Amino acid sequence: MTNSSEADIVLDVDGLRMRYGTTDVLREVTFRARHGEVLALLGPNGAGKTTTIEILEGFRARSAGRVQVLGLDPAHGDDRWRARLGIVLQSWRDHGKWRVRELLTHLGAHYAPYATADIPRPWNTAELLAAVGLTEQAEHKAKTLSGGQRRRLDVAIGLVGRPELLFLDEPTAGLDPQARHAFHGLVRRLAAERRTTVLLTTHDLAEADKLADRILILAGGRIVADGTADELARRIVGEDEVRWTRAGRRFTRTTAESTAFVRTLFHEHGEAIGELEVRRASLEDTYIALVRRQEATVR
Known part of the structure; x- marks a missing residue:
């Protein structure tokens, strides 16, 4: 009988290795992801x-290691298994002559045979257009869309089959701030309401910090960190930076207990304290520290 916690595992990667010739690109990569988790691979x-x-x-x-995706080895995944995945690539597919609504309806039809009682497939076209912000462009040909609108169409194509696992490769590249904000909201709703597991790659660390439940940092072919942004910052960088002024002088202090330090500071100096700023260790600090550490071990 399958353990309930084991049944909740969507991605199970253990000792994954990939070698090209004599070069190991991946070395003992190991991680797991559950239903409804958003992971950022950095x-x-x-x-x-x-x-x-x-x-x-x-x-x-792969060259070696065990990989299970939605309970199956992806090397042997069939059409039913593939219908449970959604993929949004960096560059959009060339469907220039299709009208947006027509394209999504056409692609969605391929998922209809794989509908289940729990997951009706495909996603209703009108609802999907609204979700990605393309309702007004529904009758436009894809080749007439702006770069940001084409990116939204990419996302819609990845979602049309109501995937249980969604791969996002630089998903917001080319989106304006408003569209990026809307997309972030969509990803969070998919994870929270539909328990969609999301694995995204991005160079935008602020995006990863905002979206991901867990951060995986891959360097030198290995997972060198796995945890929440806060956990990794505490573990790797460790200390916050506290800045303040008093009597016209500026002060800076690094401490792992910034809240207690600030409390003591006000207890001792009260209203004499000005321009107080607490800068917590960020995901960017963590990322840079880990990558530099990995580079140092290779030299």
Whole structure:
């Protein structure tokens, strides 16, 4: 009998390795993801992010290790398994002559045979257009859309089958701030309301911090960090920076207990304290520290 916690696992990667010739691109990559989790996979160019994603999607054979995606080895995934995935690539597909509504309706029809009692497929076209902000462009040909609108169409294509697992590769590239905000809201709703698992890659650390329940940092072909942004900042960077002024002088103090320090500061100096600022260790600080550490070990 399957343990309930085990049944909740969507991604189960253990000891994943990928070798090209004599070069190990991935070395013992191990992580898990559950239903409704949003994971951000971060790392410098060449770290192995794309290779990892392609293996999980079933598009690339691995050299070694165990990989289970929605309960199956992606190397042997069939059409029913693939219908449960959604993929949003960096560059949009060339469907220029199709009208937006027509395209989504056409693509959605391919998912109808894989509908279940729990997950009706495909996503209703009108609802999907509204969700990605393309209702007004429904009758426009794809080739007439702006760059940001084409990106929204990419997202809609990835979502049309109501995926249980969604892969997002630089999902908000080309979106304006308003569209980016709306997209972030959509991802959070998918995870919270539909328990969709999301694995995204991004170079936008602020986006990762905002969206992800967990951060995975891949460097040198290994997962060098796995946790929430706050957990990683505390573990790797460790200390907050407190700045303030008193009697015309500026002061700076680093401490792991910034709240207690500020309380003591006001107890001792009261209203003499001015321009107080507490800068917590950020995801960017953590990322830079880990990548530099990994680079130092390679030298």
